[in-house]
Amino acid sequence: MSAAAPRTVETTPHNGVRTSFASLYETFRRPLYRYCLAFARDTATAEDATQEAFVRLYRSLDSIHGESSVRSWLFTVARNEMLGMIRKQRFQVPIGDHDVAEEDTPGTIMMQSESAALVRRMISELNEEYREVLILREYESFSYAEIAEITSSSLPAVKSRLFHARRALAERLRPWFAERSPQ
Amino acid sequence: MICEEYMATISAFMDGEAQPEAASAALEHIGTCAECRAFFTSAMSHRSALRHTPLPDFPAHLDRRIRRATRPMKTGWRERLPFPLLPGGRLAIPWPAFAVVVLYLLTATLLALSSLFGPASGVSQEPTFFYVRELPQVEVIATSSSENHSEPERSVIQ
Numbered sequence: 001m002s003a004a005a006p007r008t009v010e011t012t013p014h015n016g017v018r019t020s021f022a023s024l025y026e027t028f029r030r031p032l033y034r035y036c037l038a039f040a041r042d043t044a045t046a047e048d049a050t051q052e053a054f055v056r057l058y059r060s061l062d063s064i065h066g067e068s069s070v071r072s073w074l075f076t077v078a079r080n081e082m083l084g085m086i087r088k089q090r091f092q093v094p095i096g097d098h099d100v101a102e103e104d105t106p107g108t109i110m111m112q113s114e115s116a117a118l119v120r121r122m123i124s125e126l127n128e129e130y131r132e133v134l135i136l137r138e139y140e141s142f143s144y145a146e147i148a149e150i151t152s153s154s155l156p157a158v159k160s161r162l163f164h165a166r167r168a169l170a171e172r173l174r175p176w177f178a179e180r181s182p183q
Numbered sequence: 184m185i186c187e188e189y190m191a192t193i194s195a196f197m198d199g200e201a202q203p204e205a206a207s208a209a210l211e212h213i214g215t216c217a218e219c220r221a222f223f224t225s226a227m228s229h230r231s232a233l234r235h236t237p238l239p240d241f242p243a244h245l246d247r248r249i250r251r252a253t254r255p256m257k258t259g260w261r262e263r264l265p266f267p268l269l270p271g272g273r274l275a276i277p278w279p280a281f282a283v284v285v286l287y288l289l290t291a292t293l294l295a296l297s298s299l300f301g302p303a304s305g306v307s308q309e310p311t312f313f314y315v316r317e318l319p320q321v322e323v324i325a326t327s328s329s330e331n332h333s334e335p336e337r338s339v340i341q
Contacts, residue, residue: 030238037239047245058253116232137198138233144200163194170225
């Protein structure tokens with residue numbers, strides 16, 4: 001945490017717990033940024049979406065109640081922001097050029113396994129609708145209902161997308177598993 | 184039930200979203216179907232790999248940008264004060280230091296006024312003296328142009 005602590009805006013959610021913007025920011029900034037990086041596959045877009053989500057949260061804090069609602073709300077705003085930017089810019093980023101793995105520090109690279117890096121790379125190659133449900137489920141552990149809310153889709157659609165995403169990923173990882181499995 | 188349906192159930196089961204009966208049937212099926220077992224193994228492996236991935240570092244420049252963008256607007260007089268307010272809106276002024284400064288300013292003002300205007304009129308207790316420099320004595324010598332060369336008259340003007 002930097003020395004200059006942000007000023008807090010106190011609000012009183014329905015549950016009576018006083019929540020401040022500063023604490024929400026500290027709790028969700030890294031998960032949200034990770035989601036944005038994995039979804040957008042572009043650092044600039046991920047940063048802009050993260051910033052926009054938090055700025056809107058700051059302005060709308062009084063109307064959002066409960067930490068779980070804030071979490072879903074933040075991810076929804078960031079997702080919509082990224083979709084808007086992607087549509088607007090219509091950029092096509094080559095896979096790997098701005099991959100999530102490039103954001104890692106030497107320390108985290110040492111910590112993460114080869115398989116994690118490979119899986120992340122494979123996920124980044126999935127199409128958008130598969131990629132986002134997988135990220136929301138596996139990284140952030142959102143429930144199906146929350147994913148449906150964030151992605152503006154139905155529960156059966158979420159369930160189906162997750163299955164197809166896992167299947168596509170299994171197909172892509174099959175050669176790697178075959179290579180590692182004992183002969 | 185075909186394998187695709189079993190895989191869909193396995194996927195939902197992994198997320199705790201499958202019906203118990205369907206989940207039991209799918210798990211039983213895994214024991215006999217290599218393809219479905221491979222799907223389950225792969226899905227569990229990528230879940231484990233992803234969940235053990237550390238969170239990325241949050242860029243410092245992004246942190247600064249967000250903190251700057253979410254700084255509260257200074258609209259009221261309380262926010263515009265150069266010093267913070269105590270809880271309840273009281274001024275956070277160090278009173279001893281404030282008293283010393285006020286006393287110093289008061290004393291300085293009084294001294295400046297007294298040097299400009301002197302003591303207050305009507306209460307003078309000492310006469311006012313005007314300093315006049317003492318003039319030197321002037322010796323005037325009166326001479327005449329008469330023929331008798333008598334001694335000139337001398338007088339001293341003081």
